[in-house]
Amino acid sequence: MSANADLLERRVEAISRGVSFITDFFAEKAENSEIWDVEGRRFIDFGSGIGVCNTGHRHPKVMAAIEAQIAAFTHTCHQVTPYKGYVELAEKLNQHVPGAWQKKTAFVSTGAEAVENAIKIARAYTGRTGLIATSGGFHGRTFMGMSLTGKVVPYKAGFGPMMNDVFHVPFPNKVHGVSVADSLTALKALFKTDIEAHHIAALIFEPTQGEGGFYVAPQDWVEQIRALCDDYGIVMIADEVQSGFGRTGKFFAMEHYGIEADITISAKGLGGGMPISAVTGKAAIMDAPNPGGLGGTYAGHAVAVAAANAVCEIMADPTFHDRTTALGEKLRTLLENLRSEIPQIADVRGQGLMVAVEFMENGQPRADMVSSIMSYAKERGLILLSCGVYGNCIRFLPPLTIQDEVFDEALDIIAEAIKQAV
Numbered sequence: 001m002s003a004n005a006d007l008l009e010r011r012v013e014a015i016s017r018g019v020s021f022i023t024d025f026f027a028e029k030a031e032n033s034e035i036w037d038v039e040g041r042r043f044i045d046f047g048s049g050i051g052v053c054n055t056g057h058r059h060p061k062v063m064a065a066i067e068a069q070i071a072a073f074t075h076t077c078h079q080v081t082p083y084k085g086y087v088e089l090a091e092k093l094n095q096h097v098p099g100a101w102q103k104k105t106a107f108v109s110t111g112a113e114a115v116e117n118a119i120k121i122a123r124a125y126t127g128r129t130g131l132i133a134t135s136g137g138f139h140g141r142t143f144m145g146m147s148l149t150g151k152v153v154p155y156k157a158g159f160g161p162m163m164n165d166v167f168h169v170p171f172p173n174k175v176h177g178v179s180v181a182d183s184l185t186a187l188k189a190l191f192k193t194d195i196e197a198h199h200i201a202a203l204i205f206e207p208t209q210g211e212g213g214f215y216v217a218p219q220d221w222v223e224q225i226r227a228l229c230d231d232y233g234i235v236m237i238a239d240e241v242q243s244g245f246g247r248t249g250k251f252f253a254m255e256h257y258g259i260e261a262d263i264t265i266s267a268k269g270l271g272g273g274m275p276i277s278a279v280t281g282k283a284a285i286m287d288a289p290n291p292g293g294l295g296g297t298y299a300g301h302a303v304a305v306a307a308a309n310a311v312c313e314i315m316a317d318p319t320f321h322d323r324t325t326a327l328g329e330k331l332r333t334l335l336e337n338l339r340s341e342i343p344q345i346a347d348v349r350g351q352g353l354m355v356a357v358e359f360m361e362n363g364q365p366r367a368d369m370v371s372s373i374m375s376y377a378k379e380r381g382l383i384l385l386s387c388g389v390y391g392n393c394i395r396f397l398p399p400l401t402i403q404d405e406v407f408d409e410a411l412d413i414i415a416e417a418i419k420q421a422v
């Protein structure tokens with residue numbers, strides 16, 4: 001039996017089936033945009049551990065920061081004996097998160113945990129309970145995370161009841177016939193049929209939906225929800241767990257809009273491969289919870305903080321983001337050019353290197369094409385991820401540091417994979 005087959009058998013035997021997996025090979029080592037499996041096969045990584053390794057696997061500066069931190073200490077718990085790196089990282093986030101007002105930050109470990117804390121902070125600040133999220137949105141697998149998530153299977157099915165006072169409105173989505181007006185009409189109807197606007201603590205959304213299908217929020221929708229939040233004193237939360245940290249060619253996707261959320265959530269790319277997440281927002285909002293109301297044993301773990309400080313330094317260079325934009329344009333051009341040959345390509349979208357292609361035929365999603373593309377690509381040594389409520393989109397999330405020649409190699413495989421799937 002091969003090493004992968006053996007591990008696969010043991011995996012099925014030992015691990016809950018609730019923890020699903022996409023590839024059937026096991027990682028042994030990784031470097032920048034490439035992963036090698038336990039049988040020595042090389043794969044180009046267009047998933048980055050679901051948008052985490054934006055600075056690539058084992059970026060030298062991230063590794064040096066981790067090694068220096070490990071040599072000093074690994075854990076004291078910031079709430080017991082604080083450390084400088086945590087303070088420095090908070091200062092960096094306060095600087096980079098959009099908003100020209102005084103900001104404060106709190107660190108936790110995962111995206112879902114940051115979502116939980118953003119909601120706690122918004123409720124403490126407003127003294128209200130109601131929450132608005134969007135259909136197709138994804139905010140994690142904790143109870144509040146899955147309650148806010150706008151997709152039932154697999155995230156909520158069997159886990160109910162969900163948290164109280166969570167309401168969903170349609171996310172504008174041209175491909176599936178939801179206009180900005182439809183979304184805003186539903187939002188206003190909510191205030192008539194379900195909950196008074198003055199009982200809403202927060203509205204949470206992703207500037208570009210991640211798991212939901214890489215749908216980019218239209219400018220006028222973001223403008224109008226900002227105005228609505230201002231009118232009713234609702235805390236606007238931008239969940240930038242997937243869209244943040246350089247993924248869209250800017251530090252944060254909200255920079256594309258010139259609009260500022262009251263609270264911004266970061267995770268994934270922030271840690272350069274280490275588990276860390278952040279909640280950053282207006283100082284008065286962030287200071288609403290009582291001392292001790294936020295945090296956690298591992299919140300802002302020293303080693304992850306060291307890695308994140310290195311990531312911030314890498315991304316402080318504007319040319320880093322220019323390159324992301326250029327690579328994203330190259331990928332989108334390839335996909336757009338394929339449209340004349342492949343009528344099932346219903347849409348090509350995204351910002352920077354947060355790009356997706358959606359497959360439909362006669363108004364029906366073609367999830368089967370996505371499966372075929374992913375398995376063909378895997379056989380040719382390329383890891384791809386799907387997304388979308390109907391599973392009919394491929395999302396492209398390569399490391400932003402991917403080498404030009406590896407990127408071109410992957411683009412050739414993508415073109416072949418799409419052509420063979422028709």
Ligand SMILES: Cc1ncc(COP(=O)(O)O)c(C=O)c1O
Nearest residue numbers: 110111112138139140210241242
């Ligand atoms: C937008 C968004 N929010 C929250 C999460 C949850 O993050 P985590 O899986 O680290 O809990 C994710 C994860 O994919 C995400 O994409």
